[in-house]
Amino acid sequence: MSVKLVANDHGHAHTRANNENLRRGIPLRTSRIIAAGSAAIVLAASSIAAASEKERLEERLRAVEPRVIEWRRDIHRNPELSNREFRTAKLVTEHLKRLGLEVQSGIAHTGVVALLRGGKPGPTIALRADMDALPVTEEVDVPFRSRATAEYRGETVGVMHACGHDAHTAILMGVAEVLAGMRDSLAGNVLFIFQPAEEGPPAGEEGGAELMLKEGLFEKYRPEAVFGLHVWSLLRAGEIGYRSGPTMAASDFFTIRVRGRQSHGSRPWQGIDPIVTAAQIVNALQTIVSRQVDITRNPAVVTVGAIKGGIRHNIIPDELEMIGTIRTFEPEQRAAIIQGMERIVRSTAEANGASATFHVDPSGNPVVVNDPDLTRRMLPTLQRVAGAENVKELALITGAEDFAFYAREVPGLFFFVGVTPRDQDPETAAPNHSPRFFIDESAIGLGLRAMTELTLDYLAAAGG
Numbered sequence: 428m429s430v431k432l433v434a435n436d437h438g439h440a441h442t443r444a445n446n447e448n449l450r451r452g453i454p455l456r457t458s459r460i461i462a463a464g465s466a467a468i469v470l471a472a473s474s475i476a477a478a479s480e481k482e483r484l485e486e487r488l489r490a491v492e493p494r495v496i497e498w499r500r501d502i503h504r505n506p507e508l509s510n511r512e513f514r515t516a517k518l519v520t521e522h523l524k525r526l527g528l529e530v531q532s533g534i535a536h537t538g539v540v541a542l543l544r545g546g547k548p549g550p551t552i553a554l555r556a557d558m559d560a561l562p563v564t565e566e567v568d569v570p571f572r573s574r575a576t577a578e579y580r581g582e583t584v585g586v587m588h589a590c591g592h593d594a595h596t597a598i599l600m601g602v603a604e605v606l607a608g609m610r611d612s613l614a615g616n617v618l619f620i621f622q623p624a625e626e627g628p629p630a631g632e633e634g635g636a637e638l639m640l641k642e643g644l645f646e647k648y649r650p651e652a653v654f655g656l657h658v659w660s661l662l663r664a665g666e667i668g669y670r671s672g673p674t675m676a677a678s679d680f681f682t683i684r685v686r687g688r689q690s691h692g693s694r695p696w697q698g699i700d701p702i703v704t705a706a707q708i709v710n711a712l713q714t715i716v717s718r719q720v721d722i723t724r725n726p727a728v729v730t731v732g733a734i735k736g737g738i739r740h741n742i743i744p745d746e747l748e749m750i751g752t753i754r755t756f757e758p759e760q761r762a763a764i765i766q767g768m769e770r771i772v773r774s775t776a777e778a779n780g781a782s783a784t785f786h787v788d789p790s791g792n793p794v795v796v797n798d799p800d801l802t803r804r805m806l807p808t809l810q811r812v813a814g815a816e817n818v819k820e821l822a823l824i825t826g827a828e829d830f831a832f833y834a835r836e837v838p839g840l841f842f843f844v845g846v847t848p849r850d851q852d853p854e855t856a857a858p859n860h861s862p863r864f865f866i867d868e869s870a871i872g873l874g875l876r877a878m879t880e881l882t883l884d885y886l887a888a889a890g891g
């Protein structure tokens with residue numbers, strides 16, 4: 428439950444905030460002071476201090492929230508594809524510099540990071556937002572609808588923030604502003620990570636979280652923990668979703684090339700048909716998950732997403748290409764699935780007298796694993812901010828996120844902020860990546876609060 432302060436009712440809210448804090452046993456400092464003596468008086472004084480601190484925080488959050496929404500709309504109207512986030516990075520850089528942070532731009536191409544040094548000693552924690560949009564033509568009728576286009580895989584495409592990274596970027600800009608205003612009382616440092624290319628860099632380029640780390644991000648700043656959020660269509664505005672342990676799938680991108688021998692469509696016996704071979708491969712691949720994976724341990728997914736081959740109704744082509752994705756939750760299962768696929772591709776091609784290659788791109792994402800201890804420690808914060816009844820434990824998500832790379836280095840917590848309007852069924856809402864993906868902006872304030880309060884609670888607990 429969040430402590431709601433009403434502008435003309437500070438005294439009353441004060442008391443409510445106190446009671447709330449006491450009931451939850453939040454002011455750790457208080458209990459130590461009590462032990463030192465003169466219990467009641469010190470307790471009262473300390474609670475008042477805590478409450479007015481809380482009040483000031485609430486004022487800061489309330490002041491920045493409309494601007495976060497403005498930034499989000501501005502970024503939404505001007506989306507940029509992965510590794511091309513030039514305008515967004517500039518907006519972020521200028522904002523962070525205005526806040527007086529130590530800013531480093533141009534990391535992993537267009538990434539921006541900034542360090543906020545707290546006034547008191549303590550650990551460094553990292554907060555991450557991603558900045559890139561998708562090759563999707565927006566169909567949502569909002570005043571800040573995207574009309575942007577760009578080149579993608581040799582085609583001109585519409586560009587849209589169909590995954591909500593506009594909201595992530597704007598929220599983190601807001602968190603930076605709130606925390607920068609409180610820097611003297613922070614026991615530790617906050618590293619703000621504005622990351623490019625979460626959706627994957629263009630072919631032939633590196634990018635995203637993996638490249639940020641490769642360029643030494645964590646070696647330089649040494650964060651003790653990392654937090655990230657994702658706006659999520661499967662939850663309603665006002666709700667937060669989380670999960671402990673494995674949360675989002677490892678994703679692998681594969682390419683299959685089937686090589687036959689060209690012939691006229693009327694005389695197939697003179698060639699080797701790669702199209703019929705490919706059809707058999709696609710069907711046989713379905714037996715991996717249905718017959719070869721222990722589905723009681725983990726779910727898995729094998730999807731062929733595109734087949735390209737041939738040009739005309741009566742010409743059997745020489746070869747064709749298929750691409751697809753594999754989603755897994757365990758390294759051993761991942762390895763077994765890849766092995767099984769390789770076997771099916773090779774032997775099915777052979778059975779048809781064709782040949783085939785199977786290639787798994789090495790740039791896949793690992794599983795997003797939320798550190799169980801960190802999740803347990805921070806859950807009360809999420810419950811306080813959203814209201815316990817609005818915090819849902821989620822099932823495994825077969826989507827992937829390159830936040831996984833950070834959470835592999837240090838304990839991480841990646842959580843989900845609902846954005847589907849409250850009166851709509853999330854199951855029927857347009858999902859992330861859809862041209863109709865829609866964010867109910869009333870959710871943005873919750874994301875802002877959750878990220879800010881996670882940071883404050885973590886640092887307060889670490890600093891004692």
Ligand SMILES: [Zn+2]
Binds near residue numbers: 590860
């Ligand atoms: Zn996405």
Ligand SMILES: [Zn+2]
Binds near residue numbers: 591657
């Ligand atoms: Zn995303």
